Amino acid sequence: MSCARCFPHSRFSRFSRLLALTALLLLALAALPAQAAEADAAKAPREGILLVAFGTSVPEAEAAFRATDKAFRAAWPDSPVVWAYTSQIIRKKLAREGRPVGGIAAGLAQLARDGVEVVRVQSLHVMAGEEFASLARAVLLDVAKHPGRFRAVYLGRPLLESRADAQDVARDVLGALAGRRQPGDALVLMGHGQEKGRADLVLEGTRSAFQTSDPLVFIATVEGSRSFDELLAELRAHKVRRVWLQPLMLVAGDHARNDLAGEEEDSWASRLKAAGFEVEANLVGLGEVPGIAERFVEHARESEDDLTREPRKE
Incomplete structure (x- = not known):
């Protein structure tokens, strides 16, 4: 035989249990995004x-x-x-x-x-x-x-490759020499180049970006179309006296230490000195430039x- 006075208490208990289950469900649902994010992170390829x-x-x-x-x-x-x-x-x-x-x-x-x-x-x-x-x-x-x-x-x-690349590199290279290179000093960058002229157009764009920032920056190459003779004519035309030499290469390796700044009479440094220029060698590869x-x-x-x-x- 049921007791009428027990019904409210029974309904209240069921209601309490329902509230508790709902709260637990909501908590579980709230945790799902975090668990999914953790799972996605775990699945991210190395x-x-x-x-x-x-x-x-x-x-x-x-x-x-x-x-x-x-x-x-x-x-x-x-x-x-x-x-x-x-x-x-x-x-x-x-x-x-x-x-x-x-x-x-x-x-x-x-x-x-x-x-x-x-x-x-x-x-x-x-x-x-x-x-x-x-x-x-x-x-x-x-x-x-x-x-x-x-x-x-x-x-x-x-x-x-891009104009922005050239502008960024020009800013980095010129910034690294700030305080050492004096007004009126030329900066000569030695690129490698390629016998058949591949990348010549990129080189010319880079040269333009440097000279827009500083008209006394000159670029020539070991191989390719920008020869030392052209460089020498440009330096004379600008009436510079002092020349800084630096490789436009990732490392200051054999080309930089021999072809650019070596003591042999056919190095760029020796030929520039013979032409009457003061020469400073900055043997720093591009990779070392901040x-x-x-x-x-x-x-x-x-x-x-x-x-x-x-x-x-x-």
């Missing part, structure tokens, strides 16, 4: 960096590589950073000295062993000439040889060129 340069065997020049390496490790603190040199001659020499650095295929294999799923291959070339083209071919061949090894392989562009390594980091971050996928059709 990235790795492959830095590709021609290479150097000059110990003093490696400061530029160390600065670049530091910038990339700071930008990707949880990712492996692996180096590759494209010059087989330099790789063999370093191996004999007990300082081995692998090539592109070896670097990609190392990142695969490290459990990397997304690779950012960053060219450390100054301009997209023959060396950059060889790099791109080598990466494509390796991707084709090992299909499915990585989810994505992004290729970062060289330092100088801000330049961060330009490469930006190019790596911005790259959407996934070499594992077919190009999109227009």
Whole structure:
């Protein structure tokens, strides 16, 4: 027999239980976005960096590589950073000295062993000439040889391609010399260039950006169309007396220490002295100039060129 006085209490108990269950459900639903975010983070593919340069065997020049390496490790603190040199001659020499650095295929294999799923291959070339083209071919061949090894392989562009790139680099290079170079001093930058003129137009655009910032900046190349003779004529036309020499190359390696500032009579420094100029050599590779390594980091971050996928059709 039921008691009428018990009904209100029974209804109240059921109502309390319903409220408690509703609160628990709401708490569980509130936790779902955080759990989903944690799950997404756990599923995020691991990235790795492959830095590709021609290479150097000059110990003093490696400061530029160390600065670049530091910038990339700071930008990707949880990712492996692996180096590759494209010059087989330099790789063999370093191996004999007990300082081995692998090539592109070896670097990609190392990142695969490290459990990397997304690779950012960053060219450390100054301009997209023959060396950059060889790099791109080598990466494509390796991707084709090992299909499915990585989810994505992004290729970062060289330092100088756009007008903004040239303006940024000009600002960095000129800023690094501020306080040392006096008014009226010329700055001569030695680029590498290429025998058949590849990247000449990028070089001319870079030259224009520098001279817009400072008319006493001149660029010539070891190879390519901008010769030393043209440089000498420009310096004479501007009636400068003192010339600063600096490489427009990632490292101050063999070209900088011999062709640019060497004591041999055919070096640029010797020829300029013979022509009556005062000469100061600033043997600093671009990689050592504050801000330049961060330009490469930006190019790596911005790259959407996934070499594992077919190009999109227009």
